Amino acid sequence: MSKTVLPFVVEDISAFARSLRRQLDGVETIPTHVEMLNLLVKAGGFRNFQHFRAQHESFKILETPKSPAPELNLKLVKRLTRFFDEDGQLIRWPKKFSERMICLWIMWSRIPAKESFSEKEISDLLDKEHLFGDYALLRRELVDRGMMVRNAEGSQYKRLEVKPPLEALELLRYLHR
Template sequence: MSKQTIPLVVEDISPFARALARQIDDGKERPSHLSVMNMISRAAGFRNFQHLRAAHMAGGRLANPHAAETIDHQLVERSLNRFDSAGRLRQWPSRRKIQDLCLWAFWAALPARTLMSEREINARLREMHTFNDPAILRRTLFSLGMMTRNPDGSDYCRKEQAPPPEARELISLLEARRRAKAA
């Protein structure tokens, strides 16, 4: 008859190990809490408790790669407050970090791999802000490396890259705001 595997699921190994250590009493010196956690971990096929914990943390990161990213939610909130209910930038922010984050929303709204003239890019940018200065947006997008252009200022194109975590959060919040306004 083959041996049946019975999984052991414990919410937190630390109290489990403490309880197990209290139960181990064979007249010798009782093993410490850490020794018992290492014993349990080795019994599960790991080198020690740190190996078990590292494997568990890596599994969580692989299951949800964006969960390990830290997002400055306060910066996202400050940037989001610069946009109106339709998702248009109301005024050019004075703080550089907020400017840069707001520009990612413009970058995301531009078509990928599409050459546009200066007139076309200005028309698209005008739709996304209310202070009527597409030149500052276009120039800053270019200077931050979010767009490319020919030396003569023609043929603008969005540069494909991965936005930072705060930018992804802001872009998704603005998309939700635009969808809610459209509905």
Template sequence: MSREIHALTIADLSAFARALREALAQREAPPRERTAPLGHVEMLNLLSKSAGYKNYQHFRAESDAAEQVAPAPKADSELIERVARHFDERGVLMRWPAKNSLQPLCLWALWSRMEAGRIYSDAEMTALLTAWASFGDHALLRRALVSLGYAVRSKDGRIYQRIEQKPPVELSPLLRRVRRAEEVA
């Protein structure tokens, strides 16, 4: 039978030693004076409890869960290239993509340029979108930012604010690619 290895990390060795000493003292007799030796599973449970787990099974479950963390998703390089074609060498969105699958990443690029926590007036938002997109339809971009959940708009439409959220993995490579073209120009 193969043996599974589980690493035990102890943040505070002093607290661990104290908890282990107390757990051993609560037993009927110290390990050396007992007639039956301390069992393997019993020792694993004592060590696990001293480290802050309910028992050895709890420790193993936590250890297994930590090992099964999903790998970070990889960016879709084809999507990045197709979206990057819609930006010019200065990083300005030249045209709105006809394919719905490309539109969200274009909006993420615009979202990334908005300051976190800042409240924009309608005029400020229009001026920014006009500067960031050269195809002349800032209203389409404003509506898309709000409808897809990248920004929030007040009921009267006078105030806009970026909604903080985790961007897709493709945003960073897209921004690097667009900025690289910006630096070359």
């Protein structure tokens, strides 16, 4: 059976060591391999090893080279303009997945890059960008679709720098006119 290499990086080695030490204080026997994996990733800020693996696999999908660039679907872009008002705010959440994804890219583009936000800050920011009153839906979708990451507690959010599809870029150009 081949092993999948999963790189493990922590931002603060000291906090990692303290967290791991606290977890090991209550252990009476030597942890098994799986228990040790769970202890390590919990100290690194994940819920458990499966959560860590899922995060790694979602980033891997984003890094996978894509096939040759598809052509721009101008019909889709034109259809998507009806979801935005003259100020560029999202009026309603589209029913079709393909339309929702492009609209989500527009919301993503309005989040400042390389900044961390609390849950309230990102909710307030998203609330100003749409009119249908469900910033929690937008926040969840951005995380679930790999456009943002949040820490294990859900208290800090950060935009991931990923290249949007051509239709999203064209819609952005249209909305900025």
